[in-house]
Amino acid sequence: MKRVTGIGGIFFKAKDAPALRAWYQKHLGIDVQEWGGAAFTWTDDKGEPTCGTTIWSVSSGKDGQVPESQAFTINYRVHDVHALVKALRDEGCQVVGDVDESTGYGKFAWVMDPEGNKVELWEPPEGQ
Template sequence: MKRVTGIGGIFFKSADPKALGAWYRDHLGLDVTDWGGAIFEWGGADSAKGMTIWSPFKQDTTYMAPSTSSFMLNFRVADLDGLLATLRAEGCNVVGEPQTSEQGKFGWVLDPEGNKVELWEPPAGE
């Protein structure tokens, strides 16, 4: 019997869900619905198959710094450099320097409540 087959959602508390949803819509392009959430569909006849990763970190990790949250969101993006430039121009708090590895390109931004968001541009063809 197969049990867990993927991430079904990311749920977390917010001081102002409507304002936070608007920030994610306006700056990261999420299609925030009237009920306040966003739905991601992966793969299909006309697109490459996508993946969502679940990965626990040690309690003392600094990977999510400067955020003090116990979680970090990771979103796939098509053009990391372009998006980071746009976010800076919009006055968003882009943190650290972009990094490139065999897994792709990574950049980070803090949302208005101080949660670190990782932006990931997969390697070409993935």
């Protein structure tokens, strides 16, 4: 079974989200959008777009994307979130809640790593 197939997103929590976004935009050239982040389109070895994106976002932390105890969250793309959640439970991992399929953005699940970090698992919708 395939497990993680890539990074779906990186979500930072900041004390001053607008200032941090501006710093990344000015100094690193990240095309920060009004919603607070950027979408990096995947490309092949020739630089041609392929099917997939990685989201990068900075927020105040009040949106719930980053747990209170963490500075960031990594969202991992997975092939089959239901099968992975079952395997993680069978392996004794602490899965948080049930798979969420309500967003229209795909399927989401969460697991705690041994250090207490909440990790997000994401199965994109078909064709993404």
